[in-house]
Amino acid sequence: MREWSNIEKQMKSVVNAHETQAPDFIWNAIDEELQKSRPKANTILYAAALILGLFISGILVLKFLQTNSTHTEVKAVPIDSEKVIQERVLDNSRLMQNTVLDNVAEKTLVDDAKMNSSSSSSSSSELPNNFNNSQATILSSVNDNLKTNNSQQVVAQESLANTNSELKTTKDLSVSNYNTSSSQDIALHSTATVKNSSKIVERNLITGLTGIQDLSIPLLQREREALEYTDGIECPSFSNSISIHPFVELNGLMGLHSRSFTPVSSGELDVEAFKAAREASESRWYNWGGQVHLGLNINRGLYVGTGLEWSQAKDKFEYSEEGVTKIVIDLDPEGNPIDTSIVSGQFVSTGEVRYTTLDLPIFAGFTKSMGAWDVGLEGAALINLSFAAHGKLLDEDLSVRRSEDAPDVYKDKIGLGLRASLVLRKYLSDGFSFHIKPSMKTYLSEINTDAYPLDTKLNLFRMELGFRKDF
């Protein structure tokens, strides 16, 4: 007899050289399937385009909202010049009074400082204590000075009168300039008075000067705008700083899920028995998945976004049947049986069932800083883009078949869903953070087709772990 290895080689050469013309219907079926699968690719493109569109329109909407909410429009109205001048005169009188008071205070302060410096027992390092006393003296003496210093009030009134006359004659904004220069003159006078005093007194004087300028500038600017009003003027706007930053988020997730059966009346079928058989043969295992999110951080911890969420829930399948006897028949290519064997015993079928979902979320969340972590809540509405079930399941006649061969059992899309998450975020570096999100996702519709005798909904509970990069 020939060597066995030679026989195998000969068989191999014959087998590999052999070709058989495939029936035409195979290509037709393949072509049909390829035609069907093309729209699926388009669906993914549409989904990507939708996400991009939502993202861009979100940015535009938020920019628009930002413009509207953060700009204070100054409404220009015609102003009665006389009224403005009168108001201006009143304001100036107040300004002058304040200036006089400040001057009095400064003068008292300088005198006090001089007194301190002239005292031979006081060194410059002791000045702060004395200075406190001086401040108290100033405060108590301001009212007295206000009442008694008639000569200074006269000066202020004269200045007021001068201002008033200039305003009346010129009705010009140079009034403001005049007034500013008056204030500055007084300030310069005060400066000259304290030139020889100690540094601490000088510092205090500078603070006093700043006070005078701060008081005058906003007043003058507002009046200038009012007096220079003309039709068609472009009103200025003032912007509060609202910062909007995009972010990208990547999450991995794992958890448990629930999927209970609700019997639906279905003719002669014993739905309760069928439900019991399916519950006995399928046990919940775990779910896992991944998410890509794009979004925008808005002020005060608020954020919105969208993305893609893929997840797979796994069940274990185990079905056994006692006392089964079967004949296994092998068939030839023509379909004729050529071999048989008898098998008796327990029929056991095991496997796993996988429920795969792809969702498009639109989410919003809010976080608040609590120590080292940001804590918050996130909610999302989901649009299911695809749903697929793979693996074994029991038929209504309690025979085992595969989900992918049972298009009458599961939907290929399950509509809308909701997701709620608790957010715990820790910033690792500027703009880069790690987060943990215990979350729950549920679908509003059943995953089975309408005609199926058992309704079942998919609820997923999981821990999402991921990173976010803020830009």
Place this chain on the structure above:
Amino acid sequence: MTDKQIVAQCIKGDRKAQKELYDRYSRQMYSICLRYCSEKALAADAMQNGFIRVFKYMDKFKETGDLGAWIRRIIINACLDELNKRGKNLTVELQDANTRILKVEMTPVEDNFNMNRIMALLKKLPIGYRTIFSMSVFDEMNHKEIAAALKISESTSRSQFMRARKMLQEQIKGDNYLSSQYLKKNKVYTA
């Protein structure tokens, strides 16, 4: 058009390129499907699903590889899936099988192997033996690959292969397949 060009066009979804690739490899692949699957309908399903996978995952094909070998591996996996999927269709309840009369064509003994004889020899092997023998000898898969594909251990693959080989040796030696003893033992009646 070279294989490389066809692959590039197929990735773009060019229908003509897909047809050309199918025409180029369909005869060889269908032969493989017939070898693994017991019936033409099963082979056709495996062929169909296999080629759909080929087109679907065409972008995963590495240009440096052998396109024929890559398609062959996908087709083999499709055949194995079909066998698993349709496993229950090959079983008949005992009470229904009692009256079955099996038609068997007796093939004369030949000195040299031809495809028909090889097929006949293979089909007499239990399906597990036949599959492992085919994968190992004809498709040059090692036991690690076979074990992974069939979700069995490597040692199981080796032992099944050795048994398949021994059974084939006995059949070839005696050229006694479908002998009266075999038929009697298996309660098979010839027409």
